[in-house]
Amino acid sequence: MATIVKKCCCFEVPEDLVESVIFKCTSPDCCCGCCAPRYKRLVDSVFPRNPQDGLVKSNMEKLTFYVLSSPEKLDRVGEYLYQKVSRDIYRKRNGFTVIGVECMDQLLQACHSQTLNLFVESFLKMVQKLLESPDPNLQILATKSFVKFANIEEDTPSYHRRYDFFVSKFASMCHNNSSNDEFRNEIRKAGIQGLKSVVRKTVSDELVENIWETSHMEKIIPSLLFNMEHGRKTLVKDENDGVTEAQDEIDAPKLAENCMRDLVNKATFGHVRSIVKPVLHHFDAFELWVPNDFAVHTFRVIMFSIQSQYSYAVIETLMNHLEQHTHSSNAKIRTSMADVLAKIIDIAAGESVGPSVLEIVNAIVQHIQVSTKLDRVDGDEKSYRETLISALGEYVTHLPDYQKIEIMKFIMQKVPSRSDNCQSHRLLQNMLLKSLLMVGSKYRTTYLSTTFPIAFLQPLLTLSQDDDPEVRLLVQNILHTLIDRRQNREKLFTPTLKLENINREPSTRTDILFVKKNGAEIFSNMIASLEKNNNELRNMNAIYTTVALFTVELFCEDTLFDFVRLVLSFQDLAITSTVLSPAQKIHLHVIALCLFVLIAYCLPVLKEYSDKVIKARRDQAIHLMPPLKTRYEVYEPSQNIPDAALLSQDAIYTLLKQEGFEPTTVKSAAYTFPRHSWVDAHMQSSSTTDLNSISLEVDSGSSTPDGTKQKPNQTDMELTVESLKKILNEPSENRKAVESEKRKNLNESFKTAAFEDLVSKAAAKGGNLQNKLSEIFSKVAVSGTVESPSRTNNNHTSNHVGNKVRFPNIYEL
């Protein structure tokens, strides 16, 4: 660098200028203008004698023409102008400063097609100089100039140009706290506009400046949010005052929001986090989660601006943040965050594809899981979980149906298969079933076989036998929402004889196949469900609804006998059960009748008969009429029921025969009671008494306490506590396979074996089984805990249907 500092007679030559000046100004006694190079004289001529007169337009045209015709002079002009403006700023001659800036702006506009590089350097130095001034007018002037510059497309941007200072300063201006209201507002707006321009200038070319760097985003994002939020408060006030701003005048919060939209819109996948993290920190720091309307607003802005394929990354970042808050923040804050999630997640759903879908579902489920493990049981924690579930619902609503099924299967895998004493476990079971119900309610069934793949139906039915009536009710509700294709649920909410406007359509082949494939299984579960002695009224009503909906959906000539047999089984159970209370038995009679009336509704030939039974009940057994009640006057309902008030199998079959309907292979067997949860049934006993010594033969399909009924018998099995333990310790897949094999055999024999064979087979085993059962019960009774036998067993507390997250194949990339 030159060390000689030359002095011109007109002004001090700063070191930087030496190069450009040194050759021109040689005369020590030159006077202003005469020896100055032409470009300086042209620049000087642009300034009027009196600043009020403004830029000298004609001379400006000359200057412009000059630089256009000799572009190599542009750099020097720029440098010289910068020096002039600097001096005017220093001497606080604002009038001349404004003119200098205007001149610079015009040159920039005029020469934008040229190589502007060095000129731009001078220009930016000028802008910085202005921004460094404490005078708000100059800061605003600088911003306006910078905005114009940002709108110019540069052919060759300079790669060593840095915008650190501009980001820092504009962000600072966004927070201006001047006591002068007008200045404060203007400077803040200038700050926002400045940031917007920096973004515009840099976003397209990361070589110039990586605007997504943390150090920039941590300044830009909070500055925008601060203004967006601050504006919301004053906005309300303004509206009340009825003050309307000038049309072209856009206010700070709007401006900030626009800038946010611009920025978010430019973000690619890797940048999403750079944006969202400072947003989340801002909400934390400013405690903007409760209430969360601003947070919701902001996130909606983000979701609507972001390129849709990245919207899932926003959700993910928000969910990670929720995770960070799990242990540190109170439930109110987390609820609010989850609520934000619920309110924006639908925007992401439309675009989510592939693994991201299940990742999101998995993350929500995990949050629910974590929450159930917390020791807090307050209402806040509860509403947090409810909010998460509704977020899940919002998300799922917008997914295609096939994904909903996958999600249901996925959640199902996570539900603990049996509840035990562990409170959190129970809670989790409950919450996940609620989630499942939520997802199910967003799903529209077309084919039942599609809705209920075996991997989903099986565990669901197992849960329908849970000890907890609450869980069983949830399962029934899930079934309702999935079975009810034609909106009949409301009409069949409780057992009723009045059936109007039931929507029906002819059953399809797939429907019939579904019944043939799964009917036995489902219906046996319904019977077993009805027999739970801790059923409440709502459980009974719900089971009725399930069967009624199945009937409406699937009843046809081909399935006729399946349904008739089921209804008769209900009545049989009421008559023969030794475990049900009198009231529960009455419920069964009522349900059987109401279902039969529904069958008659579908098959009018039975109408007359059903009317007859109704009349008989009305006359002689009025307590067997709907609705279900908790308490009945009658003591033992199963006795003394006149035959006419009962459904008669013979009468029905005769009627059907007259119409040409014959039961197929199996002539008249009622439904049996295969308990897939037979392990449960026995574990209950084993837990209270030492049953190691007991070995007995049972078949997997019959473990009802009243072993007197005739059942088809297929598999013999040595059952000991040891063998049960072994089964439980086996991998569940393995066990499932064995079980389903057994079931297959059972169904097979049920369908094909001659009735007499079955009877004799069952009779042979029956006595044996009976003996063994009474043996068990007598042992159990000694310990006096027959009522709730399983609750002390801790060995199997975490018997999940599936412990691992398994992603279905279709999501594998």
Added chain:
Amino acid sequence: MEDYRFLFKVVLVGNAGVGKTCLVRRFTQGLFPPGQGATIGVDFMIKTVDINGEKVKLQIWDTAGQERFRSITQSYYRSAHALILVYDVSSQPSFDCLPDWLREIEEYANAKVLRVLVGNKTDREDREIPTYVGEDFAQRNNMYFMETSAKEADNVEKLFMEIAHALIEQAKAREPVPEYKGNPGQSVTLNHRTPSTTSESCCSRLL
């Protein structure tokens, strides 16, 4: 005409109300502002000083002390050449928070940043922190120390001049270092005519 040889960024931190803004105003504008509002976000001031005939431009970033602005203020520490941590000698709580501030600085600032501890408001009668306590704290934490009064203009000029001086020394000591240690967000290279190979890691020099 103003020009300079060195440019340094100085950031002030410390609890709200200890007098950071007053210190900056006193230094840059020579006044003690009556009842201005609390700083929000970050404020900016500039002053060029003369150190042994060399012009040094100080960019001073005055941060808000309130917790909620912490995330934006933190982003300014990173590029600072000097950090002034201020407490109020008449406020024990402001002194008690110093370890927290140090942790902040440790986490977010450049490791080589020049750290200065300042006890402000020495003009007050109700002093709670004796000088030696502040001094001791500074020594233990490897910081420069000074007591000031923004109100009485005591030591304010001196504070910034010494910082400028120390930073120049630092810069000169590093000057011979030949290789370019690029450090994002470090220097305002705008002032470079040519991308220089002698860019230092802690300050940028205008050649």
